Amino acid sequence: MDRLSLYLDPQIRDWVLFPITLVMILVGILRHYVVILLQSPPKKLSRAATREQRALTRSQILRATSSNSPIPPSFYKAISQHLSEAYKAGTYLKDGPPKADAPSSAPNPLSDPAAMDGMMAGMKTQMVMMVPQMVIMGWINFFFQGFVLIKLPFPLTLGFKSMLQRGIDTPDMDVRWVSSLSWYFLNFFGLNGLYRLILGGDNSADSSRDMTTSPFAAMGNAQPGQPQDFNKLFKAERDNLEFAEGLHSWVGENMDTKILRKYGKLAAL
Amino acid sequence: MSLQSTLERLATYRANNMRASQDIFRNGLLVLQKSSFKQLGDDGNHCGVPAGWTSLEQFALASIDVGRLDIADQCLQLIADKFPNSPRVDCLIGIRMEATEPPETALKYYADILEADSANVAIWKRRISVLRRTGKIEKAVNELVQLLDTFYTDVEGWLELADIYALCNQYDHSFQALSHVLLLMPQNPFYVLQAAETAYTSEDFSLAIKMFLTVVDMTDADDSEQLLQDSTPLGITVRAWFGVKLCTRRIAQNVNLRSLSNTSAPKNSELLDELATERLRVAYSSLGQKGEIAKGRQEVFAWVATPLA
Numbered sequence: 001m002d003r004l005s006l007y008l009d010p011q012i013r014d015w016v017l018f019p020i021t022l023v024m025i026l027v028g029i030l031r032h033y034v035v036i037l038l039q040s041p042p043k044k045l046s047r048a049a050t051r052e053q054r055a056l057t058r059s060q061i062l063r064a065t066s067s068n069s070p071i072p073p074s075f076y077k078a079i080s081q082h083l084s085e086a087y088k089a090g091t092y093l094k095d096g097p098p099k100a101d102a103p104s105s106a107p108n109p110l111s112d113p114a115a116m117d118g119m120m121a122g123m124k125t126q127m128v129m130m131v132p133q134m135v136i137m138g139w140i141n142f143f144f145q146g147f148v149l150i151k152l153p154f155p156l157t158l159g160f161k162s163m164l165q166r167g168i169d170t171p172d173m174d175v176r177w178v179s180s181l182s183w184y185f186l187n188f189f190g191l192n193g194l195y196r197l198i199l200g201g202d203n204s205a206d207s208s209r210d211m212t213t214s215p216f217a218a219m220g221n222a223q224p225g226q227p228q229d230f231n232k233l234f235k236a237e238r239d240n241l242e243f244a245e246g247l248h249s250w251v252g253e254n255m256d257t258k259i260l261r262k263y264g265k266l267a268a269l
Numbered sequence: 270m271s272l273q274s275t276l277e278r279l280a281t282y283r284a285n286n287m288r289a290s291q292d293i294f295r296n297g298l299l300v301l302q303k304s305s306f307k308q309l310g311d312d313g314n315h316c317g318v319p320a321g322w323t324s325l326e327q328f329a330l331a332s333i334d335v336g337r338l339d340i341a342d343q344c345l346q347l348i349a350d351k352f353p354n355s356p357r358v359d360c361l362i363g364i365r366m367e368a369t370e371p372p373e374t375a376l377k378y379y380a381d382i383l384e385a386d387s388a389n390v391a392i393w394k395r396r397i398s399v400l401r402r403t404g405k406i407e408k409a410v411n412e413l414v415q416l417l418d419t420f421y422t423d424v425e426g427w428l429e430l431a432d433i434y435a436l437c438n439q440y441d442h443s444f445q446a447l448s449h450v451l452l453l454m455p456q457n458p459f460y461v462l463q464a465a466e467t468a469y470t471s472e473d474f475s476l477a478i479k480m481f482l483t484v485v486d487m488t489d490a491d492d493s494e495q496l497l498q499d500s501t502p503l504g505i506t507v508r509a510w511f512g513v514k515l516c517t518r519r520i521a522q523n524v525n526l527r528s529l530s531n532t533s534a535p536k537n538s539e540l541l542d543e544l545a546t547e548r549l550r551v552a553y554s555s556l557g558q559k560g561e562i563a564k565g566r567q568e569v570f571a572w573v574a575t576p577l578a
Contacts, residue, residue, distance in 0.1 A: 046388060049388075070461065252482065259485060263544055
């Protein structure tokens with residue numbers, strides 16, 4: 001059985017093996033530039049939206065030092081209460097304070113045009129990835145189905161059969177022969193290193209990486225541009241503020257006795 | 270000096286945010302003679318923006334500062350050609366405009382940009398600075414407060430606001446602005462000192478003395494091996510001790526202290542006075558870094574020796 005060897009026409013190497021590889025590399029590079037063209041610049045936030053987004057950091061900064069605060073109690077209380085009032089009244093909200101009778105529902109991402117744009121951008125890159133790969137795979141399947149392209153120079157166990165001989169159902173053939181469809185997949189997953197060499201580190205030519213993320217996964221919670229219900233966040237932050245206010249103590253409160261002790265003017269405790 | 274070391278010098282100025290315009294201008298001219306910034310631009314990549322272009326921006330600002338507008342215009346032309354539509358270039362063009370055009374033109378230019386992109390901090394700040402320079406203090410304060418309401422974490426802005434208030438004798442407001450600075454940068458003793466001095470000026474002595482003592486606590490040499498009593502106060506600590514001394518005097522003079530912030534008066538005011546006197550004497554007796562005793566020693570000794578009240 002081992003001695004039975006196939007003879008591969010060199011024409012297969014010249015007209016099938018090399019073209020498949022070349023086409024995949026070129027499509028990857030093309031894809032990289034198309035993605036760059038498709039990228040829209042990040043949307044600029046309006047003043048009000050920025051203010052809304054950053055309002056929470058104010059109380060976070062205030063709370064961060066509250067147990068060892070650099071500012072005296074009266075000033076701390078003034079800031080803390082001002083923030084608390086503002087959160088309650090919704091002063092920081094982008095669209096102004098909410099109306100009393102308005103339904104308090106989380107904003108629908110499909111109705112917000114800004115969120116839609118973010119989603120469309122993700123879909124566009126996904127399409128640029130999917131379409132050429134589907135075309136190449138169809139091309140290989142149509143013209144070169146069942147072709148054996150190359151013989152690996154080392155022996156492999158039977159477990160690799162499904163990986164290397166996809167599209168050929170011959171149980172007895174040596175695992176070292178690689179079919180056309182398998183050659184496509186090997187290229188598909190293995191060309192990333194080459195792209196990195198040609199296009200630099202953060203290229204978008206590699207399509208195998210995108211396979212792992214579905215276009216709809218981005219719609220979940222992790223998306224940065226995802227609309228949040230700031231009103232709810234503000235309400236929650238009020239409790240934190242109240243808690244931090246209870247913890248507040250000014251660094252300078254007993255600084256007079258502390259310094260006197262430090263310099264030995266008062267007996268240490 | 271080699272090209273490399275000149276560029277490194279420029280980079281140091283950039284990193285430390287220093288306004289050494291004369292020196293930057295001289296060095297920049299040297300670089301221009303040896304090669305063009307444009308060639309430099311594309312090698313020496315640094316954080317995405319090639320170092321040559323940042324140097325060129327710095328050089329352009331310096332030449333505006335020293336009044337060589339012809340050279341600044343050349344630089345701006347190069348930068349604008351390389352980066353069209355960049356907000357940073359917009360800001361540079363605005364600064365160039367401020368140098369020669371009447372302030373109204375610059376204000377108009379900034380207003381147009383802000384209309385398109387209302388959250389452009391750099392432009393907004395330039396606009397406020399022009400407003401302040403042309404004497405429209407009230408408008409400047411309004412804009413600045415709006416800016417800080419949006420970008421709370423801007424320490425520079427809060428300091429500017431405190432400065433404007435202090436110039437208008439609004440020391441309580443100035444202290445409020447400084448308290449935000451303190452919240453944002455609690456580890457910087459210079460800001461605490463500024464707040465302490467502001468509190469002193471607004472005659473809130475109990476508050477001021479505690480802030481001065483905080484500065485002392487932050488800056489004295491308590492992390493060294495030496496005993497604190499033997500150490501010599503240096504730099505900012507000396508100034509803080511002067512503040513403590515001033516405060517104890519004023520506290521001894523007025524019996525009923527007014528404190529807007531409801532800060533309790535310090536206990537052991539006499540002891541503090543004694544300690545401050547002692548520290549100041551030490552500071553002015555020891556040999557400084559130059560190996561000689563500080564000037565004005567007699568005056569300081571005479572001043573600290575004058576009795577309370």
